[in-house]
Amino acid sequence: MSLSPKLSSEQLAVNLAEIAPRYTEQQALVESSRCLFCFDAPCITACPTGIDVPAFIKKIMTGNVTGAARTILTANILGASCARVCPTEVLCEGACVLLDRDSDPIKIGRLQRYATDHVAEHKIQVLKPTPKRNGKRVAVIGGGPAGMGCAAELAHLGHHVVIFERKPNAGGLNTYGIAYYKMKPEISLEEVELVKSLGVEFRCGVEVGKDVTRAELDQFDAIFLGVGLGEGHRLRIPGEELPEVVDALTFIEQIHTEPLDRVPVGARVAVIGCGNTAIDAATQARRLGADKVVVIYRRGELDMSAYAFEYDLAKRDGASFLFHHAPLEVLGASGHVTGLRLALTRFNQSGAVEQIAGSEFNEPFDMVLKAVGQQKQSAWLTQLFPELELKPNGTMARHPDTGQTNLPNVFAGGDCANGGREVVNAVGEGKKAARGIHAFFGKPPVVGPIQPSRWGVAHGPYGSGLDAPIRVPELEAKYEQLSPASHPEPATSALTSKIQ
Amino acid sequence: MADLSSNLAGIESPNPFWIASGPPGNTAYQAHRAFEAGWGGVVWKTIGDPIRNVSSRYSSIDYGNMRMVGLNNIELISDRAPETNFREIAEVKKRWPHHAVIASIMVDTREHWHDFVRRSADSGADGIELNFGCPHGMCERGMGSAVGQNPDVAQTIIEWVMEVATIPVIAKLTPNITDITAAARAARRGGANAISLINTINSITQVNLDTFVPEPFVGGLSSHGGYCGPAVKPIALNMLQSCASDPKVRLPISGIGGISTWRDAAEFIALGATNVQVCTAVMHYGFRIVEDMIEGLNDYLDQKGFGSLDELRGRAVDTVRKWETLDLNYKRIAEIDYGKCIGCNLCYIACEDGAHQAIALANPAGYGLGPGRVPNKPVPEIKEEECVGCNLCSLVCPVQDCITMVSVETGLDRLAWADYQTRLAAGDATAFPPHP
Numbered sequence: 015m016s017l018s019p020k021l022s023s024e025q026l027a028v029n030l031a032e033i034a035p036r037y038t039e040q041q042a043l044v045e046s047s048r049c050l051f052c053f054d055a056p057c058i059t060a061c062p063t064g065i066d067v068p069a070f071i072k073k074i075m076t077g078n079v080t081g082a083a084r085t086i087l088t089a090n091i092l093g094a095s096c097a098r099v100c101p102t103e104v105l106c107e108g109a110c111v112l113l114d115r116d117s118d119p120i121k122i123g124r125l126q127r128y129a130t131d132h133v134a135e136h137k138i139q140v141l142k143p144t145p146k147r148n149g150k151r152v153a154v155i156g157g158g159p160a161g162m163g164c165a166a167e168l169a170h171l172g173h174h175v176v177i178f179e180r181k182p183n184a185g186g187l188n189t190y191g192i193a194y195y196k197m198k199p200e201i202s203l204e205e206v207e208l209v210k211s212l213g214v215e216f217r218c219g220v221e222v223g224k225d226v227t228r229a230e231l232d233q234f235d236a237i238f239l240g241v242g243l244g245e246g247h248r249l250r251i252p253g254e255e256l257p258e259v260v261d262a263l264t265f266i267e268q269i270h271t272e273p274l275d276r277v278p279v280g281a282r283v284a285v286i287g288c289g290n291t292a293i294d295a296a297t298q299a300r301r302l303g304a305d306k307v308v309v310i311y312r313r314g315e316l317d318m319s320a321y322a323f324e325y326d327l328a329k330r331d332g333a334s335f336l337f338h339h340a341p342l343e344v345l346g347a348s349g350h351v352t353g354l355r356l357a358l359t360r361f362n363q364s365g366a367v368e369q370i371a372g373s374e375f376n377e378p379f380d381m382v383l384k385a386v387g388q389q390k391q392s393a394w395l396t397q398l399f400p401e402l403e404l405k406p407n408g409t410m411a412r413h414p415d416t417g418q419t420n421l422p423n424v425f426a427g428g429d430c431a432n433g434g435r436e437v438v439n440a441v442g443e444g445k446k447a448a449r450g451i452h453a454f455f456g457k458p459p460v461v462g463p464i465q466p467s468r469w470g471v472a473h474g475p476y477g478s479g480l481d482a483p484i485r486v487p488e489l490e491a492k493y494e495q496l497s498p499a500s501h502p503e504p505a506t507s508a509l510t511s512k513i514q
Numbered sequence: 515m516a517d518l519s520s521n522l523a524g525i526e527s528p529n530p531f532w533i534a535s536g537p538p539g540n541t542a543y544q545a546h547r548a549f550e551a552g553w554g555g556v557v558w559k560t561i562g563d564p565i566r567n568v569s570s571r572y573s574s575i576d577y578g579n580m581r582m583v584g585l586n587n588i589e590l591i592s593d594r595a596p597e598t599n600f601r602e603i604a605e606v607k608k609r610w611p612h613h614a615v616i617a618s619i620m621v622d623t624r625e626h627w628h629d630f631v632r633r634s635a636d637s638g639a640d641g642i643e644l645n646f647g648c649p650h651g652m653c654e655r656g657m658g659s660a661v662g663q664n665p666d667v668a669q670t671i672i673e674w675v676m677e678v679a680t681i682p683v684i685a686k687l688t689p690n691i692t693d694i695t696a697a698a699r700a701a702r703r704g705g706a707n708a709i710s711l712i713n714t715i716n717s718i719t720q721v722n723l724d725t726f727v728p729e730p731f732v733g734g735l736s737s738h739g740g741y742c743g744p745a746v747k748p749i750a751l752n753m754l755q756s757c758a759s760d761p762k763v764r765l766p767i768s769g770i771g772g773i774s775t776w777r778d779a780a781e782f783i784a785l786g787a788t789n790v791q792v793c794t795a796v797m798h799y800g801f802r803i804v805e806d807m808i809e810g811l812n813d814y815l816d817q818k819g820f821g822s823l824d825e826l827r828g829r830a831v832d833t834v835r836k837w838e839t840l841d842l843n844y845k846r847i848a849e850i851d852y853g854k855c856i857g858c859n860l861c862y863i864a865c866e867d868g869a870h871q872a873i874a875l876a877n878p879a880g881y882g883l884g885p886g887r888v889p890n891k892p893v894p895e896i897k898e899e900e901c902v903g904c905n906l907c908s909l910v911c912p913v914q915d916c917i918t919m920v921s922v923e924t925g926l927d928r929l930a931w932a933d934y935q936t937r938l939a940a941g942d943a944t945a946f947p948p949h950p
Contacts, residue, residue, distance in 0.1 A: 047578030050912050053863035054875070056891060075578065114856035115913060 016350060017258055017278035017381055020303025026274040029301040030194045033327075034098070037128045046075040049120050052111055057122060060109035062442030063090035063163075067106055067122055074125055082129035084140040090445075091141075091166035092159055092205055094134060095188045096438045097127035098197040101321050105438065134204055141170075143213045148172040150455050153234040155222050158186020159437045160240030160428025162209050163444025164451075169212040171452050171460065176234070177209075178226055179218040184209075186242055188437060190267045193294040195301065199270045223398045236451045238417075239395070239410065239426040240444055243388035243434055249286060253344030258351035262287075262295035262385035269298060277302060280381025284354055285309045285333075286341055288318035292385035293325060296333040299383065307333040308379075312340040312359045312367050340369060344382055353378040391430050399424065409433050416450025417443060425450055516815035517822040518808065520554065520789040523682040523707035523766045525641040527554035527614040527789065530779065530811075530823060531804050534770050534791035535560050535618035535643060535686070538801070540592060542602035545615065549606075551801035552808055555614030556606070557791060560591035560645045561599045561630065562620040562657075573719045573729030573739065584745035585794050586719040588730060588737050590651045591620055596630070600637040607638035616684070620645040620657050624674045635680045642681060644672065644706075646697070647688040647713020649740050659713065662688035665700035672704025682707040684768060689753055690716050698757040702765055709757065710768035710791065712750045714740025743794040747772030751785055758786025758831045774803070776810030783823055784830040842934060842946075843926035846903040846919045848873075848896050852881045854916040855893065861907035861917060862894045872900035873907060 021029065037045065049071040057067040066085055073082035086093035102108070102123040110119030133140050150173045154161045157179030165175040183189050185202035192202075210216060220226055231237055246261035248254060258280060268277050279302040285292050288311035296307045309328065311318060314337050318325065329335070336356075343355040358373035390408025403411045403420040410419050410426040417425040427443030429435065449460045520530040532555035533539045533548050540559040548556050571589040574582040592599055600617070607615050617634035619642060621627055634642045646668050648658035661668050668685065675683055685701040687694055689712040701709050716738050721728045728736040750771020757763050769787030773779055774795035782790050795803055820826050850861070865873040875892035894907075908917040937943035 044579040047580075050858045050860060052857075053859040054892070055859075056857065111856040111858045 017280050019275050019277060020279055020281070021275070023273070023275040026302065029303075030269075030274060030298070032098075032198075033195045034124060034127075036131050037124050042074050042079075042125060042128045045121050045125055046071045048112070048117075049075070050111065056109035056111060057106040057120075060105050061090075062105075062436075062439045063096075063445060064442070065089040065093070065106075065126075070129060071120065071122070071125055074129055079129050079132040080138050080140060082125075083133040083138070086126055086129055087133075087141055087208075090438070090441055091163055091209060092188065092437065092441045093126060094130035094201055094205055095159075095192075095197055096441065097123050097130055098201065099188070099192050099436075100438050101323075101436060103323055104321065105436075134201075139211065141208070141212060143211065144170055144172045146172055146174045146213060148174075148455070148457075150174065150235045151176070151233075152236045152238060152451060153178065153231050154238045154240060155231075156186065156240035156242055156428070156430070157181075157184030157206070157216060157218065158240055158242050158428060159188060159440035160242075160430075160444040160447075161186070161238065162205065163441035164238045164240060164425075164427060164448045165214045165444075166209050166212055167445045167448030168451060169209075169214050171448065171457070173452070173455075174213075174215075176215045176217060178220050178222050179216060180221050182219050184216055184218055190270050191263055191291075193266070193298055194269050194274075195297070223394065228398055235423070236454060237424045238444070238447055238451065239419075239424065239430060240428040240440070241391050241394070242429045244391045244394070246384055246388050247386045249341060249344075249384055249386065251341055251343050253346050253351070256344055256346045256349070256351045256382075258380060259344055259382045259384065262291050262383045263388070265295055265383055266291075266298065269302070274302070279304050280351075280379065281305045282379045283307045283381045283383060284341070284377075284379040285383045285385055287311065287385035287387070288313070288320055288335075289385060289387065290320045290324050292383075293320045293328045293333075295383045295385050297328050297331045299381075300328075300331045300333055304381075308336050308377075309333055310336045310339050310341060310354075310356065312338065313361075314338055340367070341382075342369075342374060345376060351380055351382055354382065388429075388434065390433075395430075407433060413450065415446060416453065417447030418450050418454065422454065425454075516812055516820055518554075518812060518815075520823060522614075522768055522788045523641070523684070525555070525614050525616070525682050526612075528612060529554035529808055530783065530789035531555075531807055532557055532614065532616070532768070532789060532791045533796060533801075534793035535616075535645065536587075536793040536797075537589065538793060538796045540594070542606050545602075545606045546609065548796075548801045548804075549610045549613050552804045553613075553801060554789070555616065555640075557616040557618050557643050558592075558599060558603060558639075560618040560620045560648070561596050561634075562591045562652075563626075564595060565590045565593055565651075567593050568732045570730040570732060574743070575719050575745070582743060582794070582798055584717075584719065584741055585743040585797065586717045586730070586739035586741050587714065588650045588732075588739040591645070591648070596633065600633050603634075603637040603639050607640075614640045616641045616643050618643040618645050618686070620648070620652060622655075622657060627671060627674045628678045631675050631678050631683075640681060641684060641707075642675070642679065643684040643686050643710060644675060645686055645713075646671075647686050647711075649688060649690050649714055649716045650738055659688040659690050662686075662697055662713070663691050665696045668697055669700040669704040672701060672706050676705040684708040684710050686713055686770075687711040687753075688713045689749060689771075693756075694753045695756050695760045695763060698760065698763040698765070702763055706765065708766040708768060708788070709763070710770055711757065712746070712753050712771045714742045715746055715749065717741030742772065743798075744772045744774055747778060751781065754782060754787060755785045755831060755834050758828060759834065774798075776807040776814065779807060779811055780814055780826065781830075783826050784828070785834075786828045786831045788823075788827065836932075838931040841928045841930060843924055843929045845922045845924050847898055847901040847922055848903070848905075848907050849918050849920045850894060850896060851916050851918070852893065854913050856913055856916075857891050857893070858912060859892075859894055860910045860912065864906050864910045869904055869906045870900060870902050872897045872902065 051068045051072055055068045070082040070085040106122045107119040112119050152168050152175050154165045154177045157177045165177050168175045184206045188202035189199050279299055283299045283304045285296045296309050299307045338359050339356050340359050341354045342357050345353040353376050355376050358370040359367050362368045392408035405411050410431045412419050412426050417427045419426055425447040427447045428440035518529040520527055531553050535557040539556045545556045573586045575584045577583045617639040619630040621630050646662035652658035653660040683706050685706040687697045698709050718728045754769050766788045768789050769782035770791040773790050773792050779790045862873045874895045876895040878893045881893050911917040
């Protein structure tokens with residue numbers, strides 16, 4: 015049976031409405047009043063873009079909401095989308111000192127959204143374009159969070175920037191790949207307009223390597239690579255070619271590019287993998303009207319890379335979880351998916367996942383969503399930049415502070431360089447690389463955003479700010495543990511390699 | 515259970531909590547509700563010649579999400595007919611014979627005062643409060659604070675009142691005066707039986723930044739209003755102590771000004787008040803707040819082993835002295851409990867930018883950090899040599915008992931400024947070097 019839309023557009027509008035609506039003015043006042051206005055606050059250092067969180071919260075409290083948005087957007091050009099998609103529980107809010115007073119942390123993400131919504135809704139221009147008097151031109155390949163973060167900072171520093179984007183719209187995963195109930199694609203497109211307003215030139219629908227040659231790129235004074243990750247990993251099991259076996263990101267992209275009442279979904283949906291994308295896919299499949307959604311993971315509940323709050327959300331949405339199970343085959347009849355052949359798995363003595371012989375069984379499904387990670391862009395990169403040094407895992411070797419690769423004029427950041435982390439990491443890395451490029455042009459180093467009175471600036475090494483962050487090893491460990499980046503291998507590889 | 519009953523210049527009430535003259539004491543209906551809730555007395559909203567009020571009347575200041583930290587009011591005295599008010603006082607007294615009902619009055623001429631004093635007594639009121647305090651509206655007509663600000667006039671009026679008074683008379687004083695003891699002494703000279711203080715303070719709470727008209731807005735204009743509520747408590751306590759410690763006053767005092775809790779009431783009583791009056795807190799939350807006030811004060815007295823309010827009354831009056839009597843050689847410094855510190859560093863920045871640069875941000879190695887503290891984040895460290903013991907860090911610290919001020923033994927004898935000056939003049943001491 016082929017897939018079909020399941021619900022009316024009215025019902026879908028309810029199901030996929032934002033789960034965290036904007037604060038009212040009063041809610042914003044109450045929440046911002048709780049902030050202690052820490053000096054050298056840990057939330058700032060926990061933010062990969064170094065937003066001066068207490069400063070913007072204080073501004074919300076005084077009614078200077080435009081100023082709050084200025085503080086946010088100066089540090090993080092994608093402040094509006096990060097307010098919605100950041101895993102704040104493990105970043106700024108996870109560092110809030112109120113947690114140490116047995117209190118709820120300040121809802122920094124919700125306040126950030128309140129401020130950025132204010133200027134977006136009232137069309138207040140808080141960032142003014144800088145004259146492009148430096149005469150340097152930079153090509154940014156990839157119009158996602160890393161590319162936009164880099165481009166905005168370069169434009170602010172007076173450089174001319176051209177973004178090359180393969181898709182019809184820039185924004186990357188923010189435009190095409192965020193769970194719909196967290197953020198509508200319009201927010202991302204507004205951010206694209208914001209970056210444009212700073213004087214950045216966008217060339218969308220352009221494939222670098224085909225429409226734009228390496229020789230053309232070399233005409234630029236520097237190149238930033240923010241190309242993200244490639245296609246989803248394959249399951250490499252029989253039946254994968256059936257039409258109802260869909261990559262989870264493709265499924266999510268459909269939700270963003272088609273009217274909701276035309277997005278086809280199965281009645282019984284299997285989601286393979288248990289990262290945050292798997293959760294997004296499972297939750298959205300349920301909200302689109304799937305009767306049953308089963309997330310299938312070959313490891314256990316404690317091994318999943320999805321954040322705990324994402325897992326909770328999927329459970330609340332009625333998704334089921336089948337741990338220690340792996341798909342062996344996608345079953346089909348008449349050219350359509352009818353189910354999965356599954357087997358129980360266990361960890362063997364060396365800790366690898368193995369299939370339990372004789373445990374095979376069939377389970378009916380009419381749709382299979384694959385969420386077992388994305389491939390690196392190594393093939394494409396090697397073709398375009400044969401001399402570029404890659405790490406064994408396919409990401410780029412680069413300077414941690416400047417993003418500079420082994421090619422002096424080529425810089426990198428975001429998922430293609432870090433292996434796949436959060437939007438805010440990509441923006442932060444893009445911004446760092448922009449400063450790296452600025453320095454590469456022989457310009458004086460850029461410092462900030464930093465509170466003028468910050469103790470650390472003058473005295474180090476216990477200061478903070480983007481350039482000299484206070485290290486927070488415990489938080490970083492927690493973050494590493496939770497981040498998909500720590501699971502570089504595709505989730506099913508061990509098992510499938512055994513099967514093969 | 516301690517004895518909470520109070521007796522202010524002969525006016526008895528089952529507890530020291532009275533409703534202050536104002537909107538909550540405007541009608542018999544409200545007085546009944548107040549007594550049902552547990553209040554010990556009601557000072558009626560000031561009775562005088564009929565007036566007409568404006569709309570709107572109140573405005574306030576908020577702090578963060580705290581509403582009405584201070585309230586401002588341009589409402590005048592009662593807008594009901596005197597005969598209605600006196601009749602209702604009689605009704606209330608009939609139903610609540612053991613509770614205090616005080617007629618607050620404000621008129622102009624001697625004959626007029628005589629008339630209102632007599633009618634107050636005839637109504638069965640337990641006492642009379644002379645409103646010498648309202649700083650808005652009535653003062654423009656030569657009444658209210660216009661009287662309170664001129665001790666001689668106040669004394670004269672009190673003398674008129676005492677010519678015919680048969681029940682205790684309380685003079686209610688205005689804080690809008692340079693030295694409130696001048697007015698309190700005048701009350702004493704005039705023969706008043708007690709004083710009450712403070713009335714409201716001249717104020718403008720806020721300016722509307724679109725219309726440029728302050729609140730409360732009255733058809734495009736505003737006016738100076740009387741300020742009250744929690745924010746005025748420190749001013750009231752200061753004036754209360756001044757009157758309570760003045761040997762030329764020596765009158766029972768009914769304390770008023772920002773009292774919202776039993777704790778506030780206890781502080782007023784410790785600084786010399788016989789009882790307390792509450793208005794704004796009731797305007798905010800209703801009469802029900804008195805339950806906690808009675809219970810809390812009772813438990814506090816029990817805990818301290820005080821059998822009655824008399825044992826608490828005035829205990830703090832004598833500890834407030836002239837600055838010149840304070841010991842220059844006394845020293846205290848701040849101490850941080852690192853087991854409680856959450857790392858907000860507010861103490862650091864307050865001291866660094868706002869006080870005496872006596873806190874460092876130090877390497878956290880070696881500090882026993884509290885649960886959840888982020889390691890490697892710098893910790894505030896008191897520079898004991900620099901600390902002047904100003905208290906600021908302990909005031910800004912958001913964690914209870916995290917920063918405490920501890921006394922330090924200096925080994926030096928007590929030396930007050932006055933003694934120091936005497937000794938310097940006698941060549942008996944060397945001058946302190948100026949702070950570097």
